[in-house]
Amino acid sequence: MVKSINTKVDLTKNGTWFRGVPSYGKIMIGDKAFEFYNEKNIGDFVQIPWDEVTYVVADVKFGGKYIPRFEIRTKKNGNFIFAARDPKQTLHAINKYIPSDHMRRSLSLWQGLKQRFTHHKK
Numbered sequence: 001m002v003k004s005i006n007t008k009v010d011l012t013k014n015g016t017w018f019r020g021v022p023s024y025g026k027i028m029i030g031d032k033a034f035e036f037y038n039e040k041n042i043g044d045f046v047q048i049p050w051d052e053v054t055y056v057v058a059d060v061k062f063g064g065k066y067i068p069r070f071e072i073r074t075k076k077n078g079n080f081i082f083a084a085r086d087p088k089q090t091l092h093a094i095n096k097y098i099p100s101d102h103m104r105r106s107l108s109l110w111q112g113l114k115q116r117f118t119h120h121k122k
Contacts, residue, residue, distance in 0.1 A: 002037065002045050006030025011093040017046065018069065018081040027084055029093040034072060036082065046080060048072055050097045058091055059106045067091070071106070 008031040015027035017036050025038040025045075034053070038044035058070040067087035072080045084090040095103055 002042060002047075004028065004030065004035060005047050005049065006032045006035065010096065011090065013090055014085040015090075016083040018083070027082060027090060029090065029097075031097075034094065048074060048077075048080065052076065053098055054102065056091070056094055056098055056103045057106050058087070058103070 006028065009028055010031070011027075011029040013027045015025065015036060017023040017025070017038075023036075023038050023041075023044050025036055025040075028035040028037070033050060034048045036046045052074045053072055054075055055073040056070060057073065058067050060067055069081055069083045070087065070091060072082070074080070091103070
């Protein structure tokens, strides 16, 4: 079993890590890092220290009633996409360690298209 880098755990939830093939396991939010552990394959895990996180971007639908996934963007190791059993509770727990100005909503389909076309006109 991989040793957690957290000394205190605030929240543990069932979750999915999307990276080619979805990996199912537990999301752990603690005082030092965001961690994901696959329940069936102990070598399938990720530990993202809070000081490595640049932004957390949530995919918010229906005015905040549904959050299918969120993305953790890091300084050096790229982006990680997760889904959680209770995404609002998970994001609130993350917000304890990541400032609110680094937590964003992803662009809607319409906003993304609009941004794409307005940038190309210039």
